[in-house]
Amino acid sequence: MDKSGILNTTIMKLNSATDFSFRFLIYASVHGDRLVTVAEVAEAYGLSHHHLSKICKTLIKEGILEAKRGRDGGVKLAMAPEEIGLSRIIQIMEPDPALVNCTGGIGGQCKILPACKLKGVLAEARRAFFDVLDKYTLADLVAEPAIAKKLVALLGED
Template structure:
């Protein structure tokens, strides 16, 4: 399976936050992976909206995991961040014509 950049950056962000304690800035995460800060901002917004991370504003703010690292379900993250709907037709109850 091939992931979109959006899902890839989401997983990288979550891994970075899991390894580093406290609040981390988007610039710090982008610099660590050599990726676009602007694109990472969009990914972080979506992660916040979906409840995977928390964003704290202000001088001492940044991003942090919303739950313990061992509670993050990678499959749920990928399904949420990928915009393809169901990966297999059989898993979509509204359009399922799969004979299996």
């Protein structure tokens, strides 16, 4: 607890693959139809090339990005930013979206599972989380011209 007596905990935290996926997609989106490379995205954000390569492969496999091989190769969005829902990216990149694991994990199956309502409450909260994210697409993050221009400038490309 902090000095105010409030418990400091993160209720839901997305993994780094999800975070990096959003960054990669924002970068690709503000560059339109230009092919971008993993190396340039890694450099722009100061992220691991290795991690971004794995993320890029997953996004290609899922049809979010398309790749062109060869000397002048790279990747770009495989669809319009308006078609890329934020919740879909999370669902692709998060291996286990459950907030608690009542049936296994470190502590094994929880003893109170047959009488506990916590799992249902947390499932409802998870649905609400995705209901909000379902309202937004990649376009909502980058479509406003002033925001897109600022993003490009922040990525060191003005």
